[in-house]
Amino acid sequence: MSSSKTTIFIIGATGYIGGSVLERLLKHPKAATFEITTLVRPAEKAKILREKFGVDAVVGSHADTDKLTALSEKADVVFSCADSDDLSAINAIFQGNKARFEKTGVKPIFIHTSGTGLITDEAKGLYATEKIWHDSRPEEIEALPDNAFHRNVDLPIVNADKKGWLLGFIVLPSTIYGLASGQLVDAGVINRRSAQIPLLIKLSIARGQGGMVGQGKAIWNSVHIDDMADFYLILFNAALEKRENIPHGREGFYYSENGEHTWYDLCKTIAKELHAKGASKTDEPTTFTDEELIKAIGSLAGANLALGSNARARGEQARALGWKPKYTTEDLFASIKPEVEVALKA
Known part of the structure; x- marks a missing residue:
């Protein structure tokens, strides 16, 4: 990474999670050293992000795979906070990640939003289970079938980390609740409600x-949006500082619940x-x-x-x-x- 600037690319920046993460990046103690880029569909929101918040907002969608590749190639850190299961978009970002690694020799940091849908069952509201999953036990997640919810993207991230051209971290929120707040909400840029x-x-x-x-x-489980977004920044800080000395790849799953x-x-x-x-x-x-x-x-x-x-x-x-x-x-x-x-x- 650059000694003076940290380049960050975030997808989903006008969404509930991504917007809350961006809110915190803008208030980060080292925000002056960040160069933040995002890809957003509405041109009016892109204009607000550029003019009011200093974010390099490019107009486009996640179907614009060439833009995803080009923007991620410039990034030290990618936050994936949009559709958890859009493999086409993730593969386009991977191309940029890999090109950046080949150019710099430094593994870009990839922080992806998955979810506890990964560990759901077919209860249909008829029973509770005693089964509890732990993010400190990678063998539990590895025992899941490849066709489990979110695995279509989670597994390629683990494999890319194993191949050595990125550091992959996968965040798994549970039921997120609470109305998002902050300057981006006030500016009408982000969605303030969960799903x-x-x-x-x-x-x-x-x-x-x-x-x-x-x-x-x-x-x-459940987790408040403020606690959830705070964790992304804790993970971001730890990944920048400690790099491969924190769990990543097959060990890099992080459940968010309280x-x-x-x-x-x-x-x-x-x-x-x-x-x-x-x-x-x-x-x-x-x-x-x-x-x-x-x-x-x-x-x-x-x-x-x-x-x-x-x-x-x-x-x-x-x-x-x-x-x-x-x-x-x-x-x-x-x-x-x-x-x-x-x-x-x-």
């Missing part, structure tokens, strides 16, 4: 009744808040029909995975790097009221 909880609320509003998949018995919830408890809280505002017939969730789930998500399997599976993990490696998440399951439930208010206004 799973707003989807549950939207589905419930549409039917006029709080809902859940199956009986809501399955269990997931608390657990059953889907029933989460959906019950949503139903209660909606009922208080006259948007749910009762304060008790009822089971979504297959038709409702297919209409909302496109496939029953996808809906069951996203809203009715078990995914229990422990972020031991994340904490070993110094991550100290402060938000708990209690905060998860407290976040539902403002989410419902935003959804009803929309």
Whole structure:
């Protein structure tokens, strides 16, 4: 890397996670030494990022693979915070990573956003599991089938790290919650809402009744967006400073979690808040029909995975790097009221 500047390329910078990461990069103690580039679709957002925040925002999409390759070739560090499963985009970035390594002899740092969808089961809301996954045990992840969710991209990252032309780090968020905040939100640049909880609320509003998949018995972890984004910066700092002396590649999986919830408890809280505002017939969730789930998500399997599976993990490696998440399951439930208010206004 350059002795004076750290070049950073981030995809997904106008999204919920990527925008929260960019927010922190802009406030980093060494921000003056960063040269940050991103690729964004809306020209108006690119203009704001360039003129107000000093980010080199290139207009384009992840289908513009030539741009992805060219921009990643210039980067010491790549943050992949967009579609976890877009292998075409990742391969284009890999071309840039490899070209940079061949030119400089220094392995670029690649920080990718995957997810605990990797460890989901087919509970369909009907049971909880005792199985808990640990990021300090790479053999657990290696035992997963190659066709498990997110493996289509996670495995190529591990293989690229093994071949020695990048340092690969894979972050696996659980249910992320909380409304994003900061100067980028205020400027209208980034999405401030997550995916799973707003989807549950939207589905419930549409039917006029709080809902859940199956009986809501399955269990997931959760993590607040601020804790989540803070971890990316902790990992970024550690990777810059310690390079190969922190877990990477096959060992470089980092679960992000700080608390657990059953889907029933989460959906019950949503139903209660909606009922208080006259948007749910009762304060008790009822089971979504297959038709409702297919209409909302496109496939029953996808809906069951996203809203009715078990995914229990422990972020031991994340904490070993110094991550100290402060938000708990209690905060998860407290976040539902403002989410419902935003959804009803929309």
